[in-house]
Amino acid sequence: MRIVLLGPPASGKGTQGRRLSASLGLAYLSTGALLRENVANRTPLGLAAAPILARGEYLPDDLMCPILADWLVKHDSGPGWVLDGFPRRMPQAEFLDQWLAENGVKLDAAVALEAPFDELLRRTRERVECPGCRWSGQRPELSEGDLCPKCGHPAAARDDDHEENFRSRHTEFTDLTVPVIDFYQTSGRLISVPASGTKHETAAIILSHLNRPDSSLKIEI
Numbered sequence: 001m002r003i004v005l006l007g008p009p010a011s012g013k014g015t016q017g018r019r020l021s022a023s024l025g026l027a028y029l030s031t032g033a034l035l036r037e038n039v040a041n042r043t044p045l046g047l048a049a050a051p052i053l054a055r056g057e058y059l060p061d062d063l064m065c066p067i068l069a070d071w072l073v074k075h076d077s078g079p080g081w082v083l084d085g086f087p088r089r090m091p092q093a094e095f096l097d098q099w100l101a102e103n104g105v106k107l108d109a110a111v112a113l114e115a116p117f118d119e120l121l122r123r124t125r126e127r128v129e130c131p132g133c134r135w136s137g138q139r140p141e142l143s144e145g146d147l148c149p150k151c152g153h154p155a156a157a158r159d160d161d162h163e164e165n166f167r168s169r170h171t172e173f174t175d176l177t178v179p180v181i182d183f184y185q186t187s188g189r190l191i192s193v194p195a196s197g198t199k200h201e202t203a204a205i206i207l208s209h210l211n212r213p214d215s216s217l218k219i220e221i
């Protein structure tokens with residue numbers, strides 16, 4: 001099964017992506033995590049990406065698309081994959097379709113998470129994240145300094161989570177990613193999922209759309 005996850009900032013793409021991965025045995029790509037890892041390891045890609053990411057910008061397609069192709073080649077032989085953070089804009093969606101066609105495979109679904117702006121802003125203000133494994137929670141259940149329930153690292157407010165950053169990313173989503181959602185809608189591959197409920201509710205809706213209402217719902221992510 002091959003899935004892309006789309007949605008505005010703070011809509012829960014990371015949480016749902018990891019959950020789908022665990023539920024369906026899919027390889028999971030968070031482009032954000034992959035880039036942070038490359039920056040931390042000072043790879044050639046990381047060195048090229050670091051100043052761009054430090055400005056809070058996304059990587060240009062000529063850097064991002066080859067990274068994605070490389071990842072897909074390594075991960076396409078198994079049960080499938082779920083992408084979080086790609087495609088972010090139309091040239092990337094076209095690149096992915098071209099890659100799928102060249103490899104004689106198809107995308108099963110583009111899952112678009114939907115939540116109102118005010119709800120996303122509230123989540124952004126309340127989000128706390130583990131710098132170790134990127135598990136995230138919301139105040140008041142999790143506060144800065146609390147130990148991550150997954151890996152034991154002290155949690156912290158996300159450094160990119162200030163409101164201004166959220167607003168600019170949301171505008172970018174509207175301008176660049178909404179056309180991608182329309183593109184998948186037009187080609188009959190879109191699943192729209194309301195994401196205002198709990199992460200468990202959202203996961204259940206996604207799985208039912210994928211015709212996999214199975215025991216994996218018990219998996220805690």
Ligand SMILES: [Zn+2]
Binds near residue numbers: 133134
């Ligand atoms: Zn952790």
